[in-house]
Amino acid sequence: MNKLVGEALVVKDLKTQFFIYDGVVKALEDVSFILKKGEVLGIVGETGCGKSVTAYSIMRLIPDPPGRIISGQIKMGDYDLIKGMDQEVDIILKKRPKIRHHNKMIKKNEYLYNKIRGRYISMIFQEPMAALNPVFTVEDQIVESLYLHSKTKILRVIKSASEHISDLQSFKDKGGITSELSGEVGVELQKIKIQKKGFESEGKHLEMLIDEATKYLAKKNKYDEMLKESIEVDSLEDSLFGNIGEEERARILKVLSKEAKKSHLTRLTKRLKKRNPDPVISEARREAFGLLESVNIPNAFQILKNYPHELSGGMLQRVVIAIALSNDPQILIADEPTTALDVTIQAQILELLRDLRKNRGTSIILITHDLGVIAEMCDRVAVMYAGNVVETAPAIELFHNPKHPYTIGLLQSIPRIDDPTKKLNIIRGTVPNLIKPPTGCRFNPRCQFAFDKCTVEIPPTIETSEGHTVACHLFSGKEVR
Amino acid sequence: MSEILLKGIGIRKYFPIRGGVSGRTLGYVHAVDDVNITIYKGETIGVVGESGCGKTTLGRVVLDLIDPTTGALFYKPNESEMSQLEQLYSELTSGGARELKKEEKKILNTTKDNIYKSRRKKKDFRSRVQIVFQDPVSSLDPRMLIKDVIFEPIKINGIPVEGEDDNGKQKRVRLRGDAATKYILDIVTEMGLNEDHLFRFPHEFSGGQRQRIAIARAIAVKPEFIVLDEPTSALDVSVQAQILSLLKNLQQKYNVAYMFITHNLAVIRAVSTRVIVMYLGKIVEEALTDELFEYPIHPYTQALISAIPVPDPNFKRSRIVLSGDVPSPANPPSGCRFHTRCRFAKEICSTEEPKLKEIRTGHVVACHFAEDILKTESERTGIKKISEIAI
Amino acid sequence: MTTESAGSEFSRALKKRLESSKRSFYFLTRSPLATIGLAVVIFYVILAIIGPKLVGGNPSVMTAYPIYHGQPIIFNPLPPFEYAKFPLGTTIGGYSIYEGVLKGARVDLELASIIVFSGALIGTVLGSVAGYKGGAIGEAIMRGTDIFLSLPYIVLAVAFLTVFGRYESVMIESLILIWWPTYTRIVRGQVLSVREQKYVEASVAAGSSSLRTVIKHIIPNSIYPIFVQISLDFGNVILTLASLFYLGFTFAGPGFAEWGNLLSRATSAGTGGAALESYPWAVTIPGLVILIFVLALNLFGDGLRDVLDPRMRR
Numbered sequence A: 001m002n003k004l005v006g007e008a009l010v011v012k013d014l015k016t017q018f019f020i021y022d023g024v025v026k027a028l029e030d031v032s033f034i035l036k037k038g039e040v041l042g043i044v045g046e047t048g049c050g051k052s053v054t055a056y057s058i059m060r061l062i063p064d065p066p067g068r069i070i071s072g073q074i075k076m077g078d079y080d081l082i083k084g085m086d087q088e089v090d091i092i093l094k095k096r097p098k099i100r101h102h103n104k105m106i107k108k109n110e111y112l113y114n115k116i117r118g119r120y121i122s123m124i125f126q127e128p129m130a131a132l133n134p135v136f137t138v139e140d141q142i143v144e145s146l147y148l149h150s151k152t153k154i155l156r157v158i159k160s161a162s163e164h165i166s167d168l169q170s171f172k173d174k175g176g177i178t179s180e181l182s183g184e185v186g187v188e189l190q191k192i193k194i195q196k197k198g199f200e201s202e203g204k205h206l207e208m209l210i211d212e213a214t215k216y217l218a219k220k221n222k223y224d225e226m227l228k229e230s231i232e233v234d235s236l237e238d239s240l241f242g243n244i245g246e247e248e249r250a251r252i253l254k255v256l257s258k259e260a261k262k263s264h265l266t267r268l269t270k271r272l273k274k275r276n277p278d279p280v281i282s283e284a285r286r287e288a289f290g291l292l293e294s295v296n297i298p299n300a301f302q303i304l305k306n307y308p309h310e311l312s313g314g315m316l317q318r319v320v321i322a323i324a325l326s327n328d329p330q331i332l333i334a335d336e337p338t339t340a341l342d343v344t345i346q347a348q349i350l351e352l353l354r355d356l357r358k359n360r361g362t363s364i365i366l367i368t369h370d371l372g373v374i375a376e377m378c379d380r381v382a383v384m385y386a387g388n389v390v391e392t393a394p395a396i397e398l399f400h401n402p403k404h405p406y407t408i409g410l411l412q413s414i415p416r417i418d419d420p421t422k423k424l425n426i427i428r429g430t431v432p433n434l435i436k437p438p439t440g441c442r443f444n445p446r447c448q449f450a451f452d453k454c455t456v457e458i459p460p461t462i463e464t465s466e467g468h469t470v471a472c473h474l475f476s477g478k479e480v481r
Numbered sequence B: 001m002s003e004i005l006l007k008g009i010g011i012r013k014y015f016p017i018r019g020g021v022s023g024r025t026l027g028y029v030h031a032v033d034d035v036n037i038t039i040y041k042g043e044t045i046g047v048v049g050e051s052g053c054g055k056t057t058l059g060r061v062v063l064d065l066i067d068p069t070t071g072a073l074f075y076k077p078n079e080s081e082m083s084q085l086e087q088l089y090s091e092l093t094s095g096g097a098r099e100l101k102k103e104e105k106k107i108l109n110t111t112k113d114n115i116y117k118s119r120r121k122k123k124d125f126r127s128r129v130q131i132v133f134q135d136p137v138s139s140l141d142p143r144m145l146i147k148d149v150i151f152e153p154i155k156i157n158g159i160p161v162e163g164e165d166d167n168g169k170q171k172r173v174r175l176r177g178d179a180a181t182k183y184i185l186d187i188v189t190e191m192g193l194n195e196d197h198l199f200r201f202p203h204e205f206s207g208g209q210r211q212r213i214a215i216a217r218a219i220a221v222k223p224e225f226i227v228l229d230e231p232t233s234a235l236d237v238s239v240q241a242q243i244l245s246l247l248k249n250l251q252q253k254y255n256v257a258y259m260f261i262t263h264n265l266a267v268i269r270a271v272s273t274r275v276i277v278m279y280l281g282k283i284v285e286e287a288l289t290d291e292l293f294e295y296p297i298h299p300y301t302q303a304l305i306s307a308i309p310v311p312d313p314n315f316k317r318s319r320i321v322l323s324g325d326v327p328s329p330a331n332p333p334s335g336c337r338f339h340t341r342c343r344f345a346k347e348i349c350s351t352e353e354p355k356l357k358e359i360r361t362g363h364v365v366a367c368h369f370a371e372d373i374l375k376t377e378s379e380r381t382g383i384k385k386i387s388e389i390a391i
Numbered sequence C: 001m002t003t004e005s006a007g008s009e010f011s012r013a014l015k016k017r018l019e020s021s022k023r024s025f026y027f028l029t030r031s032p033l034a035t036i037g038l039a040v041v042i043f044y045v046i047l048a049i050i051g052p053k054l055v056g057g058n059p060s061v062m063t064a065y066p067i068y069h070g071q072p073i074i075f076n077p078l079p080p081f082e083y084a085k086f087p088l089g090t091t092i093g094g095y096s097i098y099e100g101v102l103k104g105a106r107v108d109l110e111l112a113s114i115i116v117f118s119g120a121l122i123g124t125v126l127g128s129v130a131g132y133k134g135g136a137i138g139e140a141i142m143r144g145t146d147i148f149l150s151l152p153y154i155v156l157a158v159a160f161l162t163v164f165g166r167y168e169s170v171m172i173e174s175l176i177l178i179w180w181p182t183y184t185r186i187v188r189g190q191v192l193s194v195r196e197q198k199y200v201e202a203s204v205a206a207g208s209s210s211l212r213t214v215i216k217h218i219i220p221n222s223i224y225p226i227f228v229q230i231s232l233d234f235g236n237v238i239l240t241l242a243s244l245f246y247l248g249f250t251f252a253g254p255g256f257a258e259w260g261n262l263l264s265r266a267t268s269a270g271t272g273g274a275a276l277e278s279y280p281w282a283v284t285i286p287g288l289v290i291l292i293f294v295l296a297l298n299l300f301g302d303g304l305r306d307v308l309d310p311r312m313r314r
């Protein structure tokens, strides 16, 4: 699935609203954009323009009440996440019709969506502390995520390690990895090598791998059974995104939600059996160690044992990124990952995200209000204003040939470190109240080019050149929507 | 340069860290450690540095909102007295930075005219300076109408009129009733708000509007000096631009001096005339703005400048990514505080603390290798040089 | 702004405040239990205002009817709903329960108001000082608070009444003495957090004196949680008063219209157990009156807490 062509995610006509005391907040109004495979898409816009709501809608994390996705599509492959979830809710309701009116209960029962969230799409939040559970160590939290979503991979590595156990032993005795190994374990060791860690860390990994391989050999049958099951589940999940009929999809959903529930239960019981830990868990520990190293955390073994509050902001954000990466998601949504951090730490984190895209080919949605970060990181940019996507373009095109008056104003209002004489241009006024948004183009009260049509008619989205779309009456051309 | 408005000498602020059941003092956070600062009339002095480096604390000490551990602050000092003091001070600290002895502290603290020590001066000083905070949400009392928020400083201090009284104090009049309402209305209109806004509560405003209110409140008493503690950090760029230009206009009109605290170097570049770079409670570099950006010398300043994302995808440059986190100010590294993250660090850096030296005219740097770096490196990292390389 | 518009300043400010209380009221009414609580509390307050007028006579003393229609009812209470003159029956001593309940509402609410509001006032002042000034004074205040909080309050009140004599003033003062520490603690906690708010520093920077800062900024912003406590404490004070009167620590005669006193009439002649069997209404009716009021106050207090807690506002 990881080929670098085509679309990783298609969001179409997404409409999300919040129903509160003062009225209905029309937070998203027909938001559409495409995330291509392997690219970094920037979403930029001012406070309250709906960037986070977009991210939450994709993750289906909109608090309900008061929020609700009214309509729209969020498609991965041929699978519509919104419809898929509604299908699952139907399945749950069929089994337990009484919980119809309890949103929270339904949410708790959404096993499948919880699985998809971790395995296919991950999210990094602005506040790293909020994404971590304060009562568990960093290790526990990474292991939990791995156990939930990466069982197959972990079991494969153990199996492969057991096949090469004698080689591993000799590497360890000789001190370091000298030649290439085949199989999953080879890939795993290669990864460690790429990260250019000293021998100490390699030795630690080897030691742990050998440990698990021995355990595996002792209980070979049981492990193989687990692996088989887990591969089945994975392939079922993957097939959801393919081009299959509605009925077939519903059937798969049913099987999966049963499966997901089972694994939820086993996980609970495993937790209780501390004395005889699940082998997958101990391999997950090793993996967690590797993950922290891969996000450049020095002294990773120590950090694993820490609780979130014991870490600094930059460190925490790296831990959160490690968790988000733990299952090699195809899509990573980063909602202002560096806003709470210092510039020098921000530079470190951005470097990390850049490497990530290069090494793993993850598609990233980077949400920020810093156009500088966008310029450094993104291939394509979507500019949002008051719940609308007003312009999308390749990054270079956007910065050198902005079309929408809002984008132009935004670009002119940033002080430039490289050009102190630049006169700051001001967009007058403020972001409108989304309970009573302006009619027509939502930007019209602040727009210096607005004319009568702008206040009455919603501008269509127009493609002005290849890959450059803009929603403004000043432009004419092929309508995309 | 123009007249000196404010001069702080040897300012230190150590916050005790208390712990345990008994609340014993376990150590000190060295929030501001031995800083000299001069503020000239009508200028904008920028203070940059990472979170926790003591920017806010410095601002609060300079406004006498908190008592410093040591140090003296003078308002419009008289030149001859000043040079004498500086002499004394440099003698006191000549043995490298250290904790002052009791008698030495005494000398510094009891100097005549030190604002920290003179009640009478304090009160007058208060009415001449103001502060605007970063967080527009918590800096306005949520239970007060905007008109009361803006009126508060006027009610306490009155507004200045021409001339000074016998004690060198400003003459001030108190406004009441209609005169007051009219005065407030004028100020508010100047800020781009209107009469209706006066009868609302702070929570009914957006961040930018609240920041305007905070500025209106500060400017209302016609101060000579305002500390702006990250006034735009919580705002959107479009609103930031509005606030920055508002501040600029006010400065021209009232000839007020700003101390502009921020961690955004681009903003500093746009607004300030002089810049102070702080790291862990110390000033590491100080220069006029253009000088600093063209010849950044301290390795930390260089890293800071290169870490700022520039909104132009074609802008290429050598990136200096600092490794590691900012160390805790409770336990600052020995020697040069930056040596744990510095690319140039050598043995001497971890043992000996570098003093501020003038490297180019008006450009002071605290680094053992400042001269070498100036020769070899600033060519590469100066912002003008970079943008010339840009495609 | 001209003079006319300045004249309307007050009304505009008032309108603003009304709007925000309307909003609070809306949130309160979203909880049915709190609404019921509020309704019941209002009903009791109305009773306290007009009740004594309805029955006439001395508003704080019940009239004794030892003999009714030639029958001595002093030790044979009449049941409720049988005689128009005694709609809720009578109790030992020939007191009308109806009259006792109505007059008691006034007496109890009055006493409770004095005690709770004085306690709240003292607590607020001490709490603000302890929170804002801190240091040795704050420490001393808080240790004092701890001592008072650790004393069993009925015992303390009984001790006071025994030592200083049974006077109304002693009872009120001893209860005030018991009630301030809770407020001190709440207010201090609030002040500690409000003190760190930027607007407090901004006001200091504007030259405001400590006293002015405390009065203008800190107290108005720390006071809301004590309204919740006041509403809950009203119930507690009334219960305590009733207990004291029931236990016989009174400062007035047997006819004093206080709910606890009324309740104690039924069991006063050494007929504790027998009272419930032979004239249950004399125990249950005053008991219920107290129970409903305290319950309503608690429901209302919980609702109020939710309204004042912004996190609950959705």
Ligand SMILES: Nc1ncnc2c1ncn2[C@@H]1O[C@H](COP(=O)(O)OP(=O)(O)OP(=O)(O)O)[C@@H](O)[C@H]1O
Pocket: A018, A020, A025, A027, A045, A046, A047, A048, A049, A050, A051, A052, A053, A054, A063, A066, A067, A369, A434
């Ligand atoms: N839980 C909620 N209840 C009511 N309204 C909400 C809620 N969450 C978001 N909104 C509204 O939706 C709109 C978009 O909010 P969103 O958080 O997406 O903005 P954003 O672009 O992420 O801004 P920021 O840069 O501040 O993070 C806002 O007007 C906001 O008030």
Ligand SMILES: Nc1ncnc2c1ncn2[C@@H]1O[C@H](COP(=O)(O)OP(=O)(O)OP(=O)(O)O)[C@@H](O)[C@H]1O
Pocket: B015, B016, B029, B030, B031, B049, B050, B051, B052, B053, B054, B055, B056, B057, B058, B263, B329
């Ligand atoms: N009242 C206080 N009590 C104890 N420590 C304090 C206090 N105020 C500040 N500090 C500490 O002093 C150091 C400097 O704080 P300061 O707020 O001046 O930093 P800053 O440069 O303004 O940072 P930021 O950019 O995050 O605002 C920090 O480590 C902080 O924890």
Ligand code: SF4
Pocket: A404, A405, A406, A441, A442, A443, A444, A445, A447, A448, A449, A450, A451, A454, A459, A471, A472, A473, A474
């Ligand atoms: S549609 Fe009209 S109002 Fe909107 S941005 Fe274009 S010109 Fe401005």
Ligand SMILES: [Mg+2]
Pocket: A051, A052, A053, A335
């Ligand atoms: Mg957001």
Ligand SMILES: [Mg+2]
Pocket: B055, B056, B057, B229
């Ligand atoms: Mg600060």
